[in-house]
Amino acid sequence: MTVAVFDHEGPWTEEEYLSLGETSQRVELFDGSLHVTPAPTPRHQRTSRKLGNILEAAAEAVGLELLEAVNVRLRPGRIPIPDLVITSPVNLDDPYVEATSVRLICEIVSPGNASTDKVLKMHYYAAAGIDWYLLVDQAAGALRLHRRRGRHYVEHSAAKRGETLELTEPVRATIRPEELLP
Template sequence: MTAVPLPPAHLLTVGEYAALGEDGSGRSELMEGNLVMSPSPSPDHNMAALRIALQLIPQLSPDLEVITDVDIDLELAPADQPGFSRRPDVIVVRRSARARVRAEGGLIRASEVLVVVEIVSPGSRRTDNVVKRAEYADAGIPYYWIVDIEDPVSLLACHLTDKFGYLDDQVVGGTFASTAPTAITLDLGDLR
């Protein structure tokens, strides 16, 4: 029989969440101090994230890099208060972010993230399109891409505005092209 650790009995700060580490039972995120668990992604989901990363890497300027499946501190609460941490499928950050984490510890900060990519799963459609969309906008992340790998594969690109949160561009299939944060083209057909 395998022992299953009990969930924390109080709302967690981002620091407490980061100190929990990995337990191998799925993916965890932190929502207003509450530990939220979800099943591990499907192979198709993971392959789509990898292919997005592989397409982005050669197109980014030298000061930017791609990181997959990593916790980010949304910086929506003071360090001593119940916090918010999400684990996007793919992020684009300034290269200095990883060096800062290596030197100081902690998590990648939302203020270091330029693009966050979420791949929709059967159990995450509302979370990705509503909840995370609002949290990422509140955290000030400039670009949010929502990728749906159901046939036909599509991408909804959202960009942050001053007053209204994210503004949607058109949902695209086939090829996605953007000039921000740098000139990028993604072959969405390669994600299936």
């Protein structure tokens, strides 16, 4: 993949992006530009797995699907890779999930990507019409659930260590930060 990325001139098209195939790095497409990040840390992946275990059971109970680190097409030319998504049933062989299928999107904030998750992606996800956005802030040991209002998110509920976050939509789940964040 390195040669294809560095030999490329000009903005990336969605077709060129998808032709990169699977990589060991997270490569996201934002309006013609690639955003490349190294693989997540073990702490990040542990948090993702533990949260995914909680959300998967909740999603399956209501006929929804939990997916981890998949391409989500917010609009043509804008394809991030969120940590977790809850979707309506989708074709599991498609190269991406359309934003219209996403019911909840989750990002686990790491020190190196905090502004991307808290500002850029939050704006993009709301603009794409995704109703629920869950941010897991590892540094603060907190969970923040946001609900979309128009083209923006507002905080719906939050929990820090010793507290509980209760999800009632799009799934029912109880999440305790200390169970996710060592």
